[in-house]
Amino acid sequence: MSLSPGDRVSAELADGDRPAPDVVIEPDADRLARAVAEALVARLAAAQAVHGTASVVLTGGGVGIAVLERMAGLAAEPVRETVDWTAVDVWWGDERFVPDGDEQRNERQARTALLDAVGVPAERVHAMPPSDGEFPGPDEAAAWYAGQLAAAAPEGQELPRFDVLLLGMGPEGHTASIFPGSPAVRDPRPVVAVRDCPKPPPTRVSLGLRAINSAEEVWLVVAGAEKAPAVAAALTGAAPEEIPAAGVRGRRATRWLLDAGAASALPAAG
Numbered sequence: 001m002s003l004s005p006g007d008r009v010s011a012e013l014a015d016g017d018r019p020a021p022d023v024v025i026e027p028d029a030d031r032l033a034r035a036v037a038e039a040l041v042a043r044l045a046a047a048q049a050v051h052g053t054a055s056v057v058l059t060g061g062g063v064g065i066a067v068l069e070r071m072a073g074l075a076a077e078p079v080r081e082t083v084d085w086t087a088v089d090v091w092w093g094d095e096r097f098v099p100d101g102d103e104q105r106n107e108r109q110a111r112t113a114l115l116d117a118v119g120v121p122a123e124r125v126h127a128m129p130p131s132d133g134e135f136p137g138p139d140e141a142a143a144w145y146a147g148q149l150a151a152a153a154p155e156g157q158e159l160p161r162f163d164v165l166l167l168g169m170g171p172e173g174h175t176a177s178i179f180p181g182s183p184a185v186r187d188p189r190p191v192v193a194v195r196d197c198p199k200p201p202p203t204r205v206s207l208g209l210r211a212i213n214s215a216e217e218v219w220l221v222v223a224g225a226e227k228a229p230a231v232a233a234a235l236t237g238a239a240p241e242e243i244p245a246a247g248v249r250g251r252r253a254t255r256w257l258l259d260a261g262a263a264s265a266l267p268a269a270g
């Protein structure tokens with residue numbers, strides 16, 4: 001069931017030349033993950049039809065990884081569109097600053113859920129550094145990742161094209177590793193180090209909101225009634241300092257992809 005922005009979302013959430021968010025609601029988390037997986041396959045295939053390659057920014061968290069698991073399942077099904085995974089660049093919106101191979105790493109979970117199964121070439125998997133690598137801390141790791149982004153960007157720009165950037169959201173409104181009241185909310189740098197995160201593990205590396213909002217499309221995939229108040233606040237004009245997910249706005253589209261629980265506090269339609 002898709003709702004147009006006017007139905008549920010304050011029209012003034014359009015931001016300059018950026019369209020207001022749109023909202024899609026699925027009955028439950030499982031059908032949400034499958035619907036997002038199918039939409040993501042179609043979107044990546046469409047990007048490849050135009051550009052020859054596609055780029056996706058992955059997120060961590062239960063729903064974000066469930067989407068990847070469903071995509072792996074789709075790869076085995078006769079689906080309308082197919083993605084040439086050898087021509088997909090994979091980036092991350094955030095990463096836990098823990099040792100390589102640690103099961104908490106978003107990269108490890110994504111490799112297990114999808115990447116190892118579909119054969120994305122190593123040079124196209126752009127992981128954020130682990131804590132036991134060449135960088136002594138998250139600041140150095142963040143600076144390095146910003147350099148990787150700049151190296152992949154068009155001449156004179158600092159960020160490559162992101163066709164779809166996936167995000168989750170916590171019950172208090174964090175997205176990626178940008179938490180309420182954190183200096184990261186207003187940090188203009190493309191990649192930031194984050195410490196003392198309320199959600200363990202405490203030390204992370206995250207794209208900043210400006211980098212997130214450089215994406216062509218940003219998809220916030222959110223499930224669970226415990227997140228409904230933050231979803232409603234984000235879609236009715238909350239400040240990003242209070243609800244960081246409220247500060248997300250893709251260039252061409254911002255899609256809130258919800259299950260019924262996460263949508264349950266949205267203003268009545270009409």
Ligand SMILES: O=C(O)[C@H](O)[C@@H](O)[C@H](O)[C@H](O)COP(=O)(O)O
Binds near residue numbers: 059064095170174
């Ligand atoms: O690394 C992380 O933890 C994620 O990037 C984080 O932003 C996550 O997406 C949300 O916390 C939602 O997580 P759940 O889907 O598990 O609730």
